Amino acid sequence: MKIIYFISLLLLISIYNSSVNAQLCPNCLKENQSCKDGKFGTCESGTFCAYGSELCTSYIKEGEKCEEGHNYCIPGKRCLEDVNGIYRCIDHSFSNVGEECTLDSDCSTKELNCIKGVCKLNTNQNCLYNDGNCKYNEYCECSSTVYDCICIPIKTEGDSCSTTDECLGGLFCFSSICTKLEILTHGIGSPCTFSGECNSNDGLYCSNGICQEFVEPKSTPCTPNTTSTNQCSKYQSCSCSDETCYQTIPYPPQQNQLTYNGDLNQCAYDNGCALGNYLNYYSSESCVSKNCRKLICEMKSQDYMKQKGDDCGRDAYKLELYYIFILT
Numbered sequence: 001m002k003i004i005y006f007i008s009l010l011l012l013i014s015i016y017n018s019s020v021n022a023q024l025c026p027n028c029l030k031e032n033q034s035c036k037d038g039k040f041g042t043c044e045s046g047t048f049c050a051y052g053s054e055l056c057t058s059y060i061k062e063g064e065k066c067e068e069g070h071n072y073c074i075p076g077k078r079c080l081e082d083v084n085g086i087y088r089c090i091d092h093s094f095s096n097v098g099e100e101c102t103l104d105s106d107c108s109t110k111e112l113n114c115i116k117g118v119c120k121l122n123t124n125q126n127c128l129y130n131d132g133n134c135k136y137n138e139y140c141e142c143s144s145t146v147y148d149c150i151c152i153p154i155k156t157e158g159d160s161c162s163t164t165d166e167c168l169g170g171l172f173c174f175s176s177i178c179t180k181l182e183i184l185t186h187g188i189g190s191p192c193t194f195s196g197e198c199n200s201n202d203g204l205y206c207s208n209g210i211c212q213e214f215v216e217p218k219s220t221p222c223t224p225n226t227t228s229t230n231q232c233s234k235y236q237s238c239s240c241s242d243e244t245c246y247q248t249i250p251y252p253p254q255q256n257q258l259t260y261n262g263d264l265n266q267c268a269y270d271n272g273c274a275l276g277n278y279l280n281y282y283s284s285e286s287c288v289s290k291n292c293r294k295l296i297c298e299m300k301s302q303d304y305m306k307q308k309g310d311d312c313g314r315d316a317y318k319l320e321l322y323y324i325f326i327l328t
């Protein structure tokens with residue numbers, strides 16, 4: 001359960017690191033153009049810089065045939081044998097212990113196999129440091145011996161604890177109680193030294209030492225392939241697909257909320273969904289996706305550029321790339 005919090009922090013860090021160049025307008029490369037070393041530009045939406053050929057290459061869509069060993073599938077899908085033994089880009093790793101499956105690859109960890117339509121832990125196998133091998137209300141605890149792990153009931157808000165590991169993700173063991181970190185709520189006009197002090201629920205952030213309302217920048221037109229650095233605000237970048245500035249990093253009040261947010265863990269728990277280290281968050285088949293999709297999208301892309309109702313947004317796969325990189 002801890003992994004989610006860890007990932008969101010890593011995600012934030014990776015976004016912050018790239019924020020230096022956020023205002024630069026990318027040199028937009030079209031399909032089949034060279035993207036060698038990433039020096040020559042950004043591959044347009046729906047394409048990626050393929051390892052080996054170093055050409056901007058279209059992702060292979062869900063259900064289409066693919067070549068074994070080549071991962072050109074759209075993020076969230078993988079090139080795997082389908083029920084007929086044909087390699088296609090298919091959904092994977094969306095079911096945990098006790099959940100439905102058709103293929104072994106539907107189960108979220110390698111310790112699980114699909115037996116009679118249900119993901120089950122292989123015989124003689126324990127949870128091996130992975131909460132995905134335990135039920136939604138348990139976590140995998142290992143003794144100092146590497147292979148000595150068991151599933152133990154997880155503690156929720158208000159339960160007594162001795163370490164943070166025992167508490168549901170997003171909670172901390174504070175004064176021996178699993179506790180939610182509260183967002184500070186200094187109001188408008190209050191003095192502040194960092195944005196975390198101002199009430200982010202009301203959209204406030206710390207600017208010039210005073211809590212103020214954050215005004216979201218608008219989506220204005222921009223021109224890719226220029227060296228001009230001020231076409232978009234520092235929270236946006238110029239999109240290669242329709243030459244408009246879109247949000248790509250969290251606004252200060254969102255940064256604050258993301259840092260303290262355990263809502264996804266709580267939503268998963270309330271709906272009886274196990275999370276686990278290798279669950280595929282982009283699959284629409286998983287329990288957590290069916291019940292908490294909105295929260296997954298917010299955590300991943302902070303509502304950025306949302307266009308379709310249940311979709312995580314127009315450029316979400318850029319963020320998915322960070323995510324997949326971290327998860328695998």
Ligand SMILES: *[C@@H]1O[C@H](CO)[C@@H](O)[C@H](O)[C@H]1NC(C)=O
Binds near residue numbers: 027028029030224225
């Ligand atoms: C940007 O540059 C690339 C190659 O340098 C070119 O193919 C592309 O059409 C340009 N895009 C725009 C919007 O000018």
Ligand SMILES: *[C@@H]1O[C@H](CO)[C@@H](O)[C@H](O)[C@H]1NC(C)=O
Binds near residue numbers: 031032
């Ligand atoms: C890119 O190359 C592939 C394979 O050679 C070809 O099928 C495709 O039409 C090309 N795409 C563009 C936009 O030229």
